[in-house]
Amino acid sequence: MFRFAIKMLFGDSAKFYGILLGLGFASLLIAQQASIFVGLISRTFAFIGEVGHVDLWVFDPTQSYVDEPKPLRTTALDRVRGVTGVEWAAPLYKGLLVATLPDGSRQVCDVLGIDDDTLAGGPVEIVSGSLADLRLPDAVMAEVGSSQQRLKFPAELPPGAVPAPGQKFDPLGPKRAVEIGDIIELNERRARVVGLVKCAETFVPAPTLYTVYSRAITFAPPSRRVMSAVLVKAAPDVTPATLAQRIRDETGLAALTPSEYSERTLGYWLRETGIPINFGIAIALGFFVGVAIAGQMFYNFTLDNLRYFGAFKAMGASTRTLLGMVALQALVAGVLGLGLGLGAVSVFGLNASGGKLAFKMLWQIPLIAAAAVLIICVFASVISMWKVIRLDPADVFKGA
Amino acid sequence: MSTQHTIVEAHPIAIRLRNVTKTFGRGESAVAALRGIDIDIPAGELTMLVGPSGCGKTTLISILAGLLARDGGELRVFGQDLATLKRDRLARWRRDNVGFIFQQFNLVPQLTVAENVSVPLVLQGESVASAVRRANELLETLGLEGRGKSAPLNLSGGQQQRVAIARALIHDPRLLVCDEPTSALDAELGRRVMELIRGRSTSPDRAVVVVTHDDRIFHLADSIAHLDDGRIDQLHRVPRDTPARAAH
């Protein structure tokens, strides 16, 4: 009878496609919105993960997320270095500065200053050039290959060329991407691109410029507090947790492992912004649309077939057999609908990857969508089963 | 209260009812559908139930076929007291012993004709492939050869009714119950369908009960029970030597 149950489902094509679309749409909405949510929210702490080989981040205790500008005094570096168990400690500058391009256009950049000596905290992927070149005069490395790459130069200006005095560029003219040798101005100081790097997409959609710490603070507006954080490597004989406690006790600064710092940043964005609520609403909407469309179509499908179920019951089908048929129909519709939805999300995700849209499908997300579809199907089939259980086989003789 | 109707010169009893009662609802709105039915339905015969609308015909065959529980009285169908069977056992008993022909054919539109016919066998655990094969063989004997793969809705009303008959007969049930099997058919088709049904009643361990309003088919019955207001008020044996009967 199970084969007949499947045929009954597939055979009623209008309802079947309706159910499929409903479930597909629900799982699409749930998985896609959840993936964008995860993608977007993980951009808030993506930078922390990008700084490798670091055991601890030391920063102002009142800072609640990595991009919050609450710089430390330069003396904090020496105080951290003075804590026993610190193998090395490196300063980090991170700040938004305005760059002026040769054509006069201006662009906010996320400027990162890394330790002059160790170059700790450098970019993960260098596209061209060498990290050591950052030590050359005026050197910076510029981000390319992401949706956040915004340093655009007039196409007529060759890499490294300086505009002739009085040369004007059409602001709407053709543009080219930044190249090695290009000159930009940061806070009225000259900066020369010596390399191109790739960076994680971050929440602040500004192109990243890497340079050394000592130069970064000359780009930054003068202040006694310019150091964004101190990056710490723990000595082999001390655990990061112990060292973090020691640093907190001795310096009064916050000290967290990269994952703790990521969590703190994530927590801030989740707590303080409407992002989770917004996505939560979209996901809930997907779920209820699924229940409303697919659930109720499935119920209608069962109602349509009730007289046949009644005939089967009269002919001696056990209630168990009939419920099995309904459950199987719901299961098949659920699996196919889920596949449709997740397939669509995957296509969407492949197209979105590398683009402006944050999209990150964790392995949990398909499971969540599957669970949601399962709940919808169970809900739909249970109310349908209720009808089938209540079905009086004697009703088959009643005219319909 | 009730008059007992016994049939002379009849075959052994297939179904025995004594003072069977059935009331729907309770209190003010209670409807006494059967008020004490006494009848012996012989094996090897076709028994028709006739009577005005609402007199309890459908209720009565529903009880005979194990679809509905009686409220009181005695009932034995091939010696089995259906009241002693639990719901699932009763379903199995119907599956193995009863064939149904409904006024609404109740053919599943998404299944092929042969698949519809095969349902009783599949319910008995036979594989779909072999059940469908047997269904096609039976359809052939009913003049529906080559129609096994059709969709039921592509068939005429008479063909659909023959499919429904095939479905009722495929598992060779001991009891065949039909509620108004000819009411949706024209006179000629109705007669042909009834002859098919009647052909089943001659074997001595079978019984056929047909509810009908259709006086054009009365002559095909062996006996006709007339119901009125929940009671059998006449039981009429159709003479053996009617032309239709003789021709059979």
Ligand SMILES: Nc1ncnc2c1ncn2[C@@H]1O[C@H](COP(=O)(O)OP(=O)(O)OP(=O)(O)O)[C@@H](O)[C@H]1O
């Ligand atoms: N499930 C039910 N609930 C309440 N009353 C019912 C139910 N089934 C039948 N009845 C009532 O019982 C009586 C007998 O009904 P039944 O269907 O047996 O009549 P019938 O002889 O088959 O009529 P018809 O020729 O119109 O089909 C009617 O009064 C009917 O309204």
Ligand SMILES: [Mg+2]
């Ligand atoms: Mg009736």
